[in-house]
Amino acid sequence: MRCWSAITESTSHREGGVLMIENRYINRIIIGLVAAALVFTGIFVWNPDLIKIQAQTAAPEYARLLFPEDEVITIDISADPDEWSEMLENALNEEYISCDITINGETYYSVGIRPKGNSSLQTIARDDTTDRYSFKIKMDEYVDGQTYHGLSKFVVNNMQADATYMKEYLSYDMMNYLGVSTPLYAFADLSLNGEAWGFYLAIEAVEDEFAQRNFGSDFGILYKPESVEMGGGQGQRPNGEQNQDGGQGQRPNGEQNQDGGQGQRPNGEQNQDGTQGQMGQDENQNEKQPSQNMMNNRQGEAGSAQEGEATATDEDADGGFRGGRPEGGFGGGQGGVFGGGPGGGFGGGSGGSSGGTDLVYTDDEIDSYSKIFDNAVSKVSDTDKQRVIKALKALSVGEDLEQYIDVDEVARYFAANTALVNLDSYVSSLKHNYYLYEKDGKLSILPWDFNLSFGAFQGGTADAVVNFPIDTPVSGISLEERPLLNILFENEEYTELYHSYLQNLVEGYFGSGHFEETINRLDALISDHVKNDVSAFYTYDQYQAAVDTLREFGKLRAESIKGQLEGTIPATSEGQSTDSSQLIDATGITMSTMGSQGGGGGGPGENQGGLSQGGPDENQSTPAEN
Template identity: 30%
Template sequence: MNIKPFIFYSVIASTTLLYGCGGTEQTTDSSTEQSTDSSSTITSTGLVINEIVASPSDTTYDWIELYATEDIADLSVFSLVDDNADREPQALPAVSLSQGEFIVIQAIDETDTPPDNGYYVTFKLGSDDAVTLYEDGTAISVLDWEEGEAAEGFSYGLYTDGTGTAQTLTPTEGAANQTADTSTLVTTLIAEDAPLRINEVLAKDSSGGEDWIELYVTSSSDVYLADYTLSDDNNEQFALPDITLSPGEFYRIYASTDDLGDLPSVAFKLGSSDTVSLYSNNVIIEQLSWNKGQALSGYSYGRYPDGSDATAVLTPTELSSNSQATHGPLVINEIVASAADDGNDWFELYNNSANTINLANYQVIDESDDIDPVTLPDIDLYAGEYITIYATDEDPGTYYVPFKLGKEDELSLILNDEVIDYIDWDESDVATGFSYGLSSNTGFTHAFLTPTPSSENTVATAFTPTAVNTLSITITDENWQDILDNPLDEEYHETAITFNGVTLDSVAIRTKGGSSLSSVANSSSDRYSFKVDINEYVSGQKFFGLKKFTLQNSFNDPSYMREVIAYELMDEMGVPTPEHAYVNFYVNGELFGLYLMVEAVDGEFVEKHFTNSNGDLYKPDGTGSDLLWLGDDIQSYTDINLQTNEDTTDNGAFINFVESLDKGETSAIEVDTLLRYMSVSTSLSNLDSYHGPLAHNYYIYDDDGVFSILPWDFNESFGTFNMDCNNVDVRELYIDEPVSGALSERPLIANVFAEQSNLDTYHSYLTQLINGSLSSDTFNARVNEIADLIREHVQNDPTSFYGSTYFEQNLTSTTGQFYGLTSFMQYRVANMVAQIDGTLPSAGDGSGFCAR
């Protein structure tokens, strides 16, 4: 093979990309697949994708092996890409390959250090992924695998080389493929209805005893324990005892490498940061993971309440119901590692107890600096009192320790040689002028803060509803022009962002949207909505606690405030709602437009609003988004767009959910949240939603098998969206049948509204809105208040769709196809009052409002 080793830098090939159709927003990194089946598709001879490793056990990189079925003079006419629709194919090196020879391409992250030799592409391979090979822009080979087919220690590819069937293999990098003994293949598929759960772990016994793992039977029938095995994150499985447990029973397994005689045990210890997995026939059906600081001496970690998805730091309660722990008595409350004006670093301690604490009994250590623990000052800290201690190598004339805090660092609090509290942080957590610490003095959750030495912590937010802030990006001209020239690609490009004195490099930005994106792309405007991903290139990086946010362009909204008002009403009604605020968006120093910055509905959002942050989050948009029963195969629901737990969930909660809806049940619905959501969405005649023709622009979240609906994208509320409703006045939308089509085709609403008690509660929420925020005086005042806030910025908006004249008109009056805000609400409130008191019908015959 005529190849000399060299570093293969990613070259963007001039090739045709394969994209999904339908105009929906790409909500996850792998939302568009090249193939729906696990297979290899070969459309021509010459070069094929022969084998991949997506979870290496003996190397540091994923890899893709290509195989030549005939002589190849120049590989540079070929290119590779994974199933990320935002990514373009990357060209292969200009080398030759003889028939029967292999070439291995390493698959690395864009931020990884390139290999010293060999060839690589800048994308990693997922556990459920696909790789496509192009020749001169035409796809000629696809290798597609699903969860479990390319697990750690295995590869996936063709047997035999070049022409065989795609299957799980033994890795043979650069050599002939070999079949695998799949009896040892381990897959991870967390079972929604697992009969046995890992309920609690003790990783550091305060009295020096053994680590232990508590199991809990959640099923309604007996569980034979010997059918299961356990491992820690070293993945070696250990058999469980030959006993049967009853429903609701607890059982303790010690975790120790010592011989414990007849005590039930597994031969591993638990680490300060670890994962315990429960297996059934080599499938991981249940896991419990914790990070350093969650299972310290004196604490355990597990599920609260017992057997649920929700996890918490606990007070150890082996063989009995779990109990949430109180943080303390002494806690690390706040740290500053990049003080404004080059001031000293500091950390703050808080006495979360009813007793006085003498600090001389405690030590602190900055473990990343390889220094000895430092004893704290010999002073008394009274109950509820704070103390600020500086971290500096020069005496500041007050309490201090002789070390500094790094931009990426950790700090431990020690009592009697045991770590009793711990905090660690990344560089983005400690931006200059900000602090990092507990979001509440008594909890265990950390947040991005505004510095408050020796007083209660204050969470710093990017969202200030009473101001119009400035958000700036600095991006190469080439990258920005590519975004504007190819908006439908929705491809991420690297940029830096600056907001409220915080600047982050290596942030990703792309266009976003569905029909609105297509509409703008087909117009003369470049005013797209954008998605900003903070940790696309830098893992763990956050921005004011956010991993993602969007910039909404006010498409189809001359008032700029339809979405703002809708979100305010959702929040007022107690629905978990994205934070939002206006920003002037600057690109390379030039004002691009007045935008609405909106928090993403993602894992961070879930953590903030739900005690249980471990559930499945979906953004349905297409097949399955109406939540009608399509059977128990999750593959039938192709457009439900899972946002969390992508690599582990069995989607069992979702299947149970739609099955219960099909039976007319409401047990899997968070009914009150739905009623509150519908009171707002119905009041605003918002048919660009679940109850409209497209059944989209909403999220659902699984909280231990009960699903909550979450709001998203209200720019076409206030009657703007009238698809399939051209012959009716959407201001008269039925309140009890607020659907565009058949009510039975929206079972989430139909099931809940079928119960009169639910309708009564729903009517009370509508009445609350009618007499409160939607009453004429209150609503008009709010519209004017927002208008006063943004008027000057609308006038200065260089890319506005409608201009300031339309803005002023649309506050009160219909402008083109857009109802005036105050006139719409006056009409709508009168109509709803008449429906509630029975003067007008509140429902039809079940065929939907738009069919009347």
């Protein structure tokens, strides 16, 4: 018994020892886990961007359904024929009507739709051969909270001035390639009351859903600076939007919505065909100009106007130029064809009040920046506005720039914008078609509106566009007049950063074959849709010629950028004006073949891919497309 008792006691001690050892290990594990939790908590407290990165990885459902990469979506608009006709007759008012929309077979009721645009809106409005407007679609205009799988608003653009059907798509693709936050986009077949209407590009609106998708739930504030006065009627505005033609959930004619605001279908719907408005072939062939003609000064023509004066017509608000192309291109002042100096380039030098759209600091008064703050995407406080002014002040003096400006993002944006020769933007006298994003007092610039990219802004010779100077990438103004761009050239480190992104495009986007492969992929995707586009601005043969020209333009543009980076081609407008002997020869292509400003608005034989020849109210200015 004693022996058994001893064994039992010994065993009990051993088990107790094991339990004590196990408890010590468990305690250590618990302490370790608690410590790790505290460490991770501290990381996210001190670096909240990590949370945003995780939030960004969860793409919203609408990204997959509305903006697929390799599919053409279908959008059928069901609208009362009389209301639709009245909306088109009064398109410049930009007023919503209620309609039902079926997207890829899924129907939504009481959705707001209205014509949108700027130069494209004006062009179509004065053309009695076509009603092919761009449209804004607002899911919650009449039904509060209604979205398409999380998206409340998107636009469909009509491809005006783009015979390639690809300019805007490729522009966003290039921005996206460099890591710039861009809206989503996809090709779309539109129909009206079951009948084909046209082939469009659908684009995500740059609003709260865009911001959350790109920057996470704790996103900052978006502004859309606009240098020209708002035109039209009571169309949607960034702030204080109100429903038009009926209250929430009601049809414009007063019919009550059924089932929680789901609008009834209109009675007596009639099918409407899209009108045919094909373009004629531009027979003007581009000729190589000697430097003196290509870069000559032409004071008193396009380059002599001041911002906001008579040449800022309804077309000029979106980059238009009426009355044809001046001899020798659009040169002027110190800048040559795509001017790098005051008065140079397209459409005017400095002058007039910008309201802040040039991002030049003037003073600390909020009213001095009305054209920024009046175009805030959401409601903003005076404190929000003062953060922007403080950043602009830092931008003007060049101190603590990286505290107030996202220099890396700005370099990426302007590298892509320069490669695209997208002059209907911040870099011209119009200083529009961009979004300003502010978060915690730091500013960045976001892309919008590229139908006039690839050098389509007001013409110019192929040589001038292909060799557009990378170190003076402005039109009609000097670099100093655009401080957000100018900082890249006042600091050697920033210039190298900007050049590195251009080099990335030369090698990775163009040189790797990505550009041409993307064109080939898109051509395979949309070719039949273009062929069957019932309201096309261009014939199918013109589309094919335009795509071929686009491929060649990309090769030549990349070759010129490469030479400018290496120093074998002058990288400034002054240098190119002094010595044009090394410029890339682009006489083999005709720029208007790809579509040009004012083109795409008439029927066969009208406007023929060239500049618009006038219209009503020549001196009226209208806002940028939004």
